[in-house]
Amino acid sequence: MKGPLFYSKILLFGEYGIIKDSRGLSIPYNFFKGALKSGKNLSETSKKSNASLKAFSEYLNGIQEENPKLVSFDLESLQRDIADGMYFDSSIPQGYGVGSSGALVAAIYDKYATDKITVLENLTREKLLKLKAIFGKMESFFHGKSSGLDPLNSYLSLPILINSKDNIESTSIPSQNPEGKGAVFLLDSGSIGETAPMVQIFMEQMKEKGFRNMIKHQFVKHTDACVEDFISGNVKSLFGNLKQLSNIVLDNFKPMIPVEFHKLWKKGIETNDYYLKLCGSGGGGYILGFTQDMDKAKKALKGYNLEVVYNF
Incomplete structure (x- = not known):
């Protein structure tokens, strides 16, 4: 069978x-x-x-x-x-x-x-x-x-x-461009993440007014904009919103990002070679990456295991 x-x-x-x-x-x-x-x-x-x-x-x-x-x-x-x-x-x-x-x-x-x-x-x-x-x-x-x-x-x-x-x-998403330099990729963190404890941390954080405001006015705003940009194929606007989103996650979701990736995350935002974000609940597993130039991202992330998911 x-x-x-x-x-x-x-x-x-x-x-x-x-x-x-x-x-x-x-x-x-x-x-x-x-x-x-x-x-x-x-x-x-x-x-x-x-x-x-x-x-x-x-x-x-x-x-x-x-x-x-x-x-x-x-x-x-x-x-x-x-x-x-x-x-x-x-x-x-x-x-x-x-x-x-x-x-x-x-x-x-x-x-x-x-x-x-x-x-x-x-x-x-x-x-x-x-x-x-x-x-x-x-x-x-x-x-x-x-x-x-x-x-x-x-x-x-x-x-x-x-x-x-x-x-x-x-829904439908724009077809991939196999010749495109831009890409969505998976970065292997090398460790396993468990969903339940991460969601628990998030729910605890949601009890704080400041965190709730950040979610409502920043995190949700840029997430919604990224969805809109991706579906409509507006790559320029997408990367502007991704940079903001990556920054918000680094500032507010540190427990969900494995410690050894904090510097790498920041480096992407500073150099614009790539932007990282959580893949699922975080805590380990894969980290999602977005780049406008996969060759640059590969050089910047040399030594890490990257898997391309989608080409722009």
Whole structure:
């Protein structure tokens, strides 16, 4: 048995802001992917995945009992397949902010949800919000609390524009320019980040009036502008807003940036060779980078592992 492939995602803009109703833009990233598979002689990793699926299936049973109108699963088939050695075979790194649990949630929903909303039907806003709600409940098993956006992105394999909590739509983004010098890239921090503790820090900070004002008047403002610029292909304005956003994050989200990257972050803002921002909740994993000249960024970040995601 081998299920269809589900891809990782990158939240280009909106980390933390979407909790407070900023806009956001999430895109599928086909470099990493995962699929449900079955086998007999499982490796240690596959055994762990199989055990995690067993606990997940019990959790899904609870969701179904609590919310019978929201979602139901063919749990008999799921439990039988798990007993037969099913696991999630994935190249998506965990704790890197690229949606490893999202792809797994999408795969389970796709295979075992009864009366599922399919990718082929007319995806109205209502259907997208219902899917997001289902996925949020499902993915909470892994993160404690989930917006449901990562699995939604993985399930649809389309860019998703978040206008607000109750207003999301699939969108198109300008086609890549393979010859372009500008790029969005991933910078490997070399360590794993955990979502729950980072979100906890953010929620604590939100209790302070000064921090709340900064989020509302600076962070959300520049995040929204970046989303608008990216979708409309306004590269010049985008990099102006990115510089501001990178600065705001460095000043106000230090706990989410691994300490050894503080200087590198500042260097990008000072030289304009690249601008860094959080990829997901931060704390480790990948850091997102934007540059108008990839060759310059590579020189400035020599010795670091960079992966190009999108070319301008």
